[in-house]
Amino acid sequence: MLSLQHISKYYQVGGNKNFVINDISLDIDEGEFISIMGPSGSGKSTLLNIIGMLDEPTDGFHYFVDQPVHQLKEKQRAALYKQYIGFVFQAYHLIDELTVYENIETPLIYQDVKGSERKAMVADMLDRFQIVGKKDLFPAQLSGGQQQLVGIARALIAKPKLLLADEPTGNLNSKQGEEIMELFRKLNKEDGVTIIQVTHSEKNAEYGTRIINLLDGRVESSRKL
């Protein structure tokens, strides 16, 4: 599905290069569920952002569904990204001024999906996550677990092939976290969504099919479960 070859990201500080990602090469197949682990500052989030095309590497080659991302123009990259990738954040990042319904609907608006179609898709999603009753509430009126559920629903609404999650359970208690992880596993198994998550929790990492450990911007170990 995607392939990173000799990817580096560094900042020039004085005469020194300050590496965040140091020559990482990585292949990920469709249907994998990958957990990226590592201490703070090891480059987990940056790696995830590069995979998600939110951030650009300084060096290296990045292929996504056989397309050379490092050569694509902004517009093409955006189109690719919109079609294939969904994002889930630790801090949920729901838009405070929008209701649950509207939050979930937003990606579809940016993909120019027609109004009637949007309605059906959002209704479907609300149903699937059993949050129909909460559709008119604003994020501030929801618990953290519920907010993350909305965040995931929003990430999935456009039927992405790849779901990227940056510590999705970091702000949740263990029970809520478990529910989210169960949901991820189900998505991966039943819907075939490729998932890459960054996590600190060994337990949550175990839900995945492969665990990659980063240290100082390099892949320290990679093991399949």
Next chain:
Amino acid sequence: MIKNYFKIGWRNMMKNKFFSFINIFGLSVGLACCMLIALYLNYETSFDSQHKNAPNVYQVITAFVQNGSKRMKMPNTPAPMAGALKQEYPEVVETARLLKLFIDDKTIIQYNPANGERKSLLEQNGFLADQSFFKIFTYNFTEGNVANALTNPRTIVVSKKLAEKLFGNQPALSKVIHVNSNTNGEQDYTITGVFDDGKVPSHISANFFLSVAGGSMEGFIKRQGNDYASNNMFYTYLLLKPGTSPATLQAKLPTFIDKYAGKDLKNMGFQKEQSLLALRDIHLSSEVESNVTAPASKTYLYVLFSIAAFTLIIACINFMNLSTARSSKRSSEVGVRKVLGAEKSTLIRQFLGESVLMTLIAFVFAIVITLILLPLFNQLADKNITLSADKDTVLFFEFLLMALITGVLAGSYPAFYLSSFNPVKVLKGKLTNSLAVVAVRKGLVVFQFIISVVLIVASVVIARQMNFMRTADLGFAKDQQIVLPLRTANAKAAYAAMKADLQQNSQVASIGASAYYPGVFNPSDNLLYREGQTTAEGRRTRLNYVDNNFLQTLDIKPVAGRLFSPAFGADTNVNIIINEKAAKEYGFGSAQNAINKKIQNNYQGNTTAYTIVGVVKDFHYEDLHLPVTPYGFLLNTGGYNYMVIHAKQGNMASMLKTIEASWKKYDPNDPFDYTFMDDDFQKNYQADTRLAGIVSYFTVVAILISCLGLFGLAAFSAEQRTKEIGVRKVLGASVKTIVSLLSVDFLKLIIASVIIASPIAWWLMNKWLQAFAYRKDIDWTIFAYTATIAIFIGLITIGSQALKAALANPVKSLRSE
């Protein structure tokens, strides 16, 4: 998508009521200012658009040239000019002369019905017009026939308003009224037409038109004969054949003048240059002196327009500054939206949608404000401007367009700024306002305050000049002077008896009479020169015809020789009293040197000589816009236009009662009417007073909006620095140091504004002051005042927020982080 933008815009607005209020309030007021001024400009540029022939109608303008130097342009020509132009040039289809009843301050119009009480009215804006006048100009007649309205001698066309005053609902046509004019004599006139002057203003704001034939002016015109040089007093209008180029015709006029007026002009010692002024341009041509009605100054229109535009810009700046200052609050939304697939252009559209929504709300308020303030504005500007939904639909759409453009302008900078956020950075919460944005924000605040400071300086300078003009020593006693116009032959005849009667009264200091008095138009003038010189060296000298108590009554002081007085009973009209300026201009060296010398005038080949018996101190017979020029008093034995009574301090009401009783006794048929000389003099400053009023109101509005913006920024800055303030307080900072910490940045900006604005304001206002021959010059104290005012206002605005932040409990503010 648009719906979505408006929805989120609305929710954001409701969430931040304080910022929304500042923005909407500022934009509403700014838009309302622009709307009012747009209405005003619309009105001022609509003059004379009702005339169907307007594109082909021109007024003949005369520039007088003497010794190579040009005097002001005037719209006046001698009587035979119109006829000759029509005869000479086939492209001139029609000509018409118009003469204002220029000596009448008011004209007495009387109606004596067979059965009923006599009606006596004092009316202004009377004219003499040729019968061709209505062929050139479009007037909507409600009674009578336009084609032959002024054909017969002693016929009159009146406005609907005047007809209603005279006859109520009765028809006015064919009724005979008595018109008593100082300019045109006293006759009966038959009404041959009534016109409705409608809503569109005209530079000829006429109340009635008299036929030329039948009045005393007819004889005057006949005596003028073929003199094309002197008595330039008629307004001449030409209707040109469609397609005629006025420039081509104008190029032929020097030949015309040479042919018809060449010899006479040579005798009189000056030259004339004729030009053509298009009808629609007349109202906006303030370079032409003494036109039918006072023109609108283009400069004033530009000034008003700039002030309104600046007010709106200040409001836009508030929007920009508050939006970018609060950007950290929107940054995560931008980040999320970008992650969800929004492109930059989509986000720009979203933010523009929000600013447009805000201006649309402001637009609604602005319309309401405009409708509410229009009557007040009319009062301030002395206009009658209306705004109604059915009549001014186009205007409403123009206003709407203006609001939309404002929304886009105000929203564009924040939209580009906000939409450019990098999602990775903002979602990590690492957003700090970049130095560039902070610099732009500071720049914009400085710009706002520059405008405010310039406006403050302008208000102060204008107010000082107005005060100076009100209180300046005019060189004569202007207070306690009661002026009684002597409009009829009866009144003129009764003057001597009234004078004798009133002089018995102990409250009367002195009584005099004259043709004109300081502050009113002084149309009589002559080219006078020292004996031994020629007409070419003549100086235009205004002349006034007075009795032998007038100079004493006005307390005009002699510097050499003597005044006219009853003690010198042998004075005749060959003796003249001139002002110091005249003595100097004629070349007498000193006032004393002029005494008993002769000055001369040459008219149509005849020389008249006057002996100077006195020189008086210069006094202002015109308002302080104009310099004092040569002036002479001649003694007349009768036929005065005004009686002036100088009253001593005391009960004015009883004084006026006594005067009225005397008037009723000696001239029972004419209405009693009076004015105060100081009021009449002040009337010359109406345009300045209006400007002063408008500028000061707009200044207050501009400062208010600027301060609201500053208030918003200060509030935001205090909020942002809550934690810093908390830490500082815990470390032992006093309230005072924190207030100054928060205030000093903003104060620096205000001081910078004052420094930048001062030279700009000085330059602008100095230019404005040049229009006054006598002025109170700008000095450093004005800038000291202004700086103090600006800093004081700024301190209050910022200080309240700073104090609030400084007084907050640090435990609370630190916990909240």
